[in-house]
Amino acid sequence: GAVVSQHPSWVICKSGTSVKIECRSLDFQATTMFWYRQFPKQSLMLMATSNEGSKATYEQGVEKDKFLINHASLTLSTLTVTSAHPEDSSFYICSAPDLTSGSYEQYFGPGTRLTVT
C-alpha cells in the first residue's frame, strides 16, 4: 500500500521558537494532504487541508499565521508551528488520499510528537 512518512518523529523545542514538520508521500503523488492534531485521549482534529500549488484551507479556530503550511511539490507538505507555546504540545499527524486508486482510503504518517518547554 501507499506510504506516508513524517519527519521528525518527535521534537522538543523552547517556547517562542518555530518548528517545521515534513510530510512526504513516498510512492504516490498527493495533490492534497491533511494535517491533524491529536491531544491525549482525544480524537484527531483536522487542522488544515494542504493543496499543492495553492494556499492551504484552515479549519475554523486554527490560526493560519501560527500554523504555516507549504505544499511545494506533489510529494511534500510542511507544517511550521511558529512561536510555539506549551499549549501547542501535541501529536501532529498528516495524511494523504491516493486519489488515483479510486478509494477514499487515507494513508497516515506515523505522527510527530511536539513538546514545547
Add this chain to the structure above:
Amino acid sequence: SQKIEQNSEALNIQEGKTATLTCNYTNYSPAYLQWYRQDPGRGPVFLLLIRENEKEKRKERLKVTFDTTLKQSLFHITASQPADSATYLCALDGYGGSQGNLIFGKGTKLSVKP
C-alpha cells in the same frame, strides 16, 4: 454540527471472543464511513470502508455494518487475539465524500486478554 460518538472509551474482552464496537453519528448523512486502527504513538491505519448503500463489509476477521436509518456502524472482530489490542477509530467523510478529509470519533481502546 456533525457529531460522532463511539460509545465506549474502553472495551476489555477475552481472547477468542468477538469484539463489537459501536459508532453513532448525528446531523449528517455521510457518503461512506471508515474504520481505522491506531496503536500508541502511531498514526491511524486504514481497515475498512463502507459506503452508504452497503449494509455490510467483511475483511478476514473483521466485519462492519452500516445502518443509515439508525445512523450507526458496528465494527466486529471475530476470534479476537491479544494482537488486536489497540484503539479503533471510526471516521466520516467531512464534505460529502469528494474531498477526502475525515471527521473522527474519539476511539474505543480495545484490550484482548489471553
